[in-house]
Amino acid sequence: MSARTESLRQPVGDPGADAGRRGRRGIVLAVLAVLVVLAGVYVGAAYALADRVPFGTTVAGEDVGGLSAADAVARLEASVGQAAAEPVPVQVDDDTDLLDPTEAGLGLDLEATVDSVTGFSLAPQRMWRHVVGAGRLPVETTADDAALTAALEDVAARTDREPVDGTVAFDGTDVVAGDPVEGRALDVVAAADLVEERWFAADEPIVLPADTVPVDVTQAETDAAVQVAEAALAAPLTVVVDEREVALEPAALAPALAMSPTGGDLALTVDGAALREALLAADPELEAEPRDASVRLSGGRPEIVPARNGLTLPPEELAAAALPALAPDAERRAVVEDAVVEPETTTAEVEALGITEVVSTFSTPYPDNPPRTNNLRVAAETIRGTLLEPGDVFDLNEILGERTRAKGYQAAGVISNGRFTEGVGGGVSQVATTTYNAAFFAGLEVLDFKPHSYYISRYPVGRESTLNYSPPVDMRFRNDTDTGILVDASVGGGEITVTFWGTKTWDVESVTSPRRDVEEGGVTYDDSPDCEPQAANTGFTVDTTRIWKDLDTGEEVKRETNTWRYSTGDRIICGEDPDA
Template identity: 30%
Template sequence: PVRDAKLALRGLQVEVTPAQTGREVDIAATRELLYERIASLSGGEVELVVHETPPRIPNVCEARVLVETMIGSPLTLDPRAEDLAPWTLDRAAIADMLVIRQVKQDDGRVELEVGLDQGKLRAYIEEIARQIERAPRDARFDFDEVTGTLTPIVHSQEGRVLDVDEAVRLVNAQVATANRVVILPIVIIRPRVADEDAPHLGIKELVSEATTSFKGSSAGRARNIQLAASRFHGLVIPPGEVFSFNEHLGEVSAEAGYEESLIIWGDRTRREPGGGVCQVSTTAFRAAFWGGYPIVERHPHTFRVSWYEPPVGFDATVYPPAVDFKFQNDTPYHLLIETETDMAAGTVTFRFYSTKTGRTVEMEGPIEENVVPHGPPIYEEDPTLPKGTVKQVEWARDGMDVIIYRIIKQDGKVIKREKFFSRYKPWCDVFKVGTKEE
């Protein structure tokens, strides 16, 4: 019978089965020859009528050489990076990816096609890509008001990603050659703000600042304020960029170092990691307000909070990830944010450094409207407090609508008058009454 040449891989051994031409006796044609010879009463030999069928795959020599080259030695994938070691695609891994297919040609011939399983190869390259990937890190600076110079406090770092499609193409191209080193195509991502950019950022003077007081806060709330404020120290906002408080704040949890303190939740307060973060967002809002920067997103608290008054209506709450505070650096200069938390004085400060553009800011208000008096005190039993103990946990505030106007002037002329509206619900005194028997 006819038999195609075959090529198989057993482990790392290449096995070849040679081709065989098929032969078949044409019985009818041979019988006719016999009849003719008998009829002619002539002797001699009668040759068998045999039809030959050539194999579709006569030999696999080229494919064999290709397979032996591919699995003959490991393939090194070199990232050419000081902090990354090369990856090695060893012979067994290449053999596991190897695919030998029969491909029919237009003329009817069949040839063997040798290559790598693209699904397996891509999965391997994508795993390498995950190990290579690194987000760029912007530099953070400290501004010296005396010398007007910037000193990096967090050094910038280039980001990088692997071009997966190109890496797959290169491996496919080189695995069948004697060149056993593939230079991985890594794309470098420059940080938006690098150390060497410092002299060219336009950061040369204080343009606005704001300070709020948290004096009298619990120790946990004070430490939360200090931690949250530190997340923004040295941050540089490029021209045109929208600053997101939540983006730079990061995760707010016990694992991130935050302690439990009171936050507003619905129509009450409750203890949760991160209480006090809104003190920081409110301070950032006020610095942006006085700098004349466009406020992209700002939400007042549901209820008035004593820490942020006076003035009323000048707060900004956040609750990641849904409730954020955002403003835009609409100047042609970079903006540096510095923060300072004075634990002894109980204050947190945001300072914005850039280049003054000649604009100034004034405030009109606050204008209080639609005042809703708070209700009577609420007394709640608390089995954790000794019987007879009464402890106040909430302090009453009237509800109201509050309007503040920001007037922005450029070189002394009014160019914008903006309205900031806040609606606060009334807030009752709440007392816990102990019921625990001694």
């Protein structure tokens, strides 16, 4: 029979078994009672000690064990609070600085510090501290992130260091190198976390993290640039400008050179303007203005002054030519392209003007009057050498300008309001008359002229011209031929002569009509203080005809007639009229 069968066969309600169960239950209940008592004692102790700092507790060296939470906070404020206001030393590499905790937004939370070991709690470790003591308790701190960041940025402004690139410079013919130095930049974000964590507990300066700022020009690049610079001054540089050559010694070349940063490298650069100065100092004739071809009068005849090319030294082109020639293995020969500057007017263009012969010449006599003769000479020298290209207009008032003493003119006789008087530049009308006649017989187109109001016997009748600057009375003509006209004018031997040089186009004939409507002048007495006696002038009308004829056939091609009325002028007698 199995044990299970035997168990089933035991009689129900065995007194021995019941007694065993009752004994075990009593033990359990007793244990539970003890536990309840102990739990009560534990909770009571926890409650009783909730506001007490565990014995043996120190905060920043201050013993606060056994004190109430309030008393502990008060004691810490009195002792530790003052220390919290002390500047916080920080260090960036070898540089030190100070943080003002108040400005940096750093502070202490003493209540939170004490609360970490006080207050009601059933946690065993809390009760255990009351048994064995809490020991050294860390201080809870606070931080204003914005203020701390701003304070550390101020530290960065004082401790950051910009990188210094390597440099290479020319000191005369010496090459001087400056070594590169890496920069430094405070890691403000990481530094803020570090300061917030350690600022109050640190016994030594807080070492703040900083990043290295690399240089653009490294030591290797600096060393390579030194070799380039030394090669640039290793020997003279020959500069070729057109057919001229100038050798610049290193001492003369050096001021135009520099080693400049370019994309992380130090590259040789050439100051074209400084190089130009050095070249001109070595050869002042290396640069010259171009000369236009011209025609001038020499020995009384036209002479062509040929054009001449100029030379220029554009700084940009100089630098571009010199730079490759200064490379370490270069030939050291800089050829400046496009240095030649051509003149605006070529010799061929002046030759094409055809100024080879006398086209016309005309002379008029002048009276013996030194001031007036002086004025003729000044005006003649002014118009002498005037070149008229085809289509150009000769404007005598424009060429002479206002006649002033500053230009050398003197006071001489003029006709003003029908009276002979004096004015600065008097007599210049004779230049107008003589030049007009040269233009007349050259067959040129006369644009503007006006004969004198009174006929003057030394001038051709009807074929003369007065002149005044203001109000303007002018004498103008146009070169309407296909060739140039060069004006020559001279004063001497009692005559002024104006000659036109060019290529003769026409034979010109002048025909003057008989005088008509002749009227004799009367007599006028003038008793004014400034009276000047004057002879009578006969008035009359006259026609002047110009006839253009073909050079080869002599046939008339065209004609033009001008009519002029000379005024009658009374004889002026200074004094009172005897019949008045």
